[in-house]
Amino acid sequence: MADVAKLAGVSKMTVSHVMNGHHHVRAETRAKVEAAMAAVDYRPNSTARALRRGRTGVIGLAVSNIHMPYTAELARGVSDVLQQYGYRVAIEETRGRSESETEAWLRSPLSYDGLLISTSSLHRVPPGTLPQGYPVVVLGESMDDLSVDHVGIANKAGLALATRHLLGLGRTRVAFVGGSLGEETDMQVSRTRGYAQALRHAGVAFDPALVLPTMSDAPGGHAAAAQVLAAGADGAVCVTDSVALGLMRGLADRGCRVPDQVPVVGFDDIELSQFASPTLTTVRPDKDELVATAVAMLVERMGGFDGPGRLRVVQCELIPRESTAL
């Protein structure tokens, strides 16, 4: 910048003014400075600018797994909405690196003006871990630290919806693929509770043999097909669409017809679900509202709002398709 200033015969300040489009610069001066900038191929140093300004204009999105279609769609939505607020978004993948992903995040060498954290299994966050006044919104499962804003999905209600759908079809041995009976309240556990709840309300006995833990991806679902059949299930709800798509294929490989013999329901409504054969019945969370709410909360925080943590839960809707059309 000093080089540019010297070459243009002005001060660094004037260069700064030109760079930032301050209107009170004479056209002639501006031209000189611009020429000088081009001549030395000047590139502003964004680190210095960020240090001085105290903000970067970038918000971070921490996800545990970019590979999940749900995550990709989330990232897309968040980028779009934040762009309207004048922010850029950088995504980092945590891969469940440490016990407390949050902690790892706060040590990020990048400076974000705010942080959106989305993990499917966010374990206990020791209260006080989050620095005062650092704008953070958590998407997904709840944290113990209630000083943080949080936007969740109605996992329990959503899965109850799916389960009830199969019970309504007259199925009585509905499996839950990708379920978990753990204590920590993560996404899998919440959904499993919804499953159990729906059975209870319908007066159907809960059979632990029908809860099949798997990896939450298509290979996991595929591998679970054998167990679904072995357990004598006559229907299956899955923890995610990816699992459901894998399961459907696994069942087909074993000569089991979907939906006739085993209707299948997923969760998330990823794009490919409507192009599968058969198309997949699924539970669709209101993603737009999820994103809009989270971003609005974050923007408020960045604007200085310092109230207590807020909680908002978005609802889900059942999308019936061929995989449960009897």
Add this chain to the structure above:
Amino acid sequence: MADVAKLAGVSKMTVSHVMNGHHHVRAETRAKVEAAMAAVDYRPNSTARALRRGRTGVIGLAVSNIHMPYTAELARGVSDVLQQYGYRVAIEETRGRSESETEAWLRSPLSYDGLLISTSSLHRVPPGTLPQGYPVVVLGESMDDLSVDHVGIANKAGLALATRHLLGLGRTRVAFVGGSLGEETDMQVSRTRGYAQALRHAGVAFDPALVLPTMSDAPGGHAAAAQVLAAGADGAVCVTDSVALGLMRGLADRGCRVPDQVPVVGFDDIELSQFASPTLTTVRPDKDELVATAVAMLVERMGGFDGPGRLRVVQCELIPRESTAL
């Protein structure tokens, strides 16, 4: 930091030494400083540190569309490999925002130590756009600016492989879904050229009516099914697996059986392709080599290597599955 220093009764420098684990600090002093850091909930300012050190330890990955499974898998691979080198990765989505995405990138408010740029259609980059000495590696289509390292996929050869596969099945009216006959060499155009080349080598006439432009996603493929049938195709290669999956469903919706009536081939080998019904024959680029090569080049550049731009192309392999099993 000044607060911590004062509270611990030392200088800022000592705090810095403790923070950075310099060993020549007396245990007693270290303890005092650590206590003070905890007491004031001290958080180092990464921007200031980056400004002073001249590096952030983060590299940027620019993608045009996170939503594409291919992109997600790329991001995953890059993160994994760069982590071994001690770097973190931040992903930004460009969405083809400007004529020159590269330009937009270099204005990023975040400071990266290096940049990986992956776009499916990177248009002309005016030479000189990239700053001297800024480590950049481009993934995918080639740029005019040869001063930049570049790792490509053998798009043309890969699609020729796919096309030849269908010709070898005795098909003579093979459609290309998602093709493009444009002038700018983007991914779609390269793949279309591979299609045309395979036809030529086999002595099959090239019929422009069989090149069907679509969006490069599942809805695009689904919508193209009608045109594939209208064009009297007896086989279809697709620009991506997403398109192929959409197409297969579209054909099924019209009572057309895959593979008997119209065998289908995709490109990318995304995870869900092996769980579709029928499973999808596809062209698999050597993703591991792509990532390893790109990262190695970037690391060399960040290490000071300043030679001319290098070009490396990774090969593809045909993965036959049910969608072409006659």
Add this chain to the structure above:
DNA sequence: TTGAAAGCGCTAACAG
């Protein structure tokens, strides 16, 4: 083993 000085590249706040 610790600390003082200097400055990374930029811009807010004011003067002129």
Add this chain to the structure above:
DNA sequence: CTGTTAGCGCTTTCAA
């Protein structure tokens, strides 16, 4: 309309 001053929070260098 343009420039001066004074740092942002940290670390490199070198001295004590």
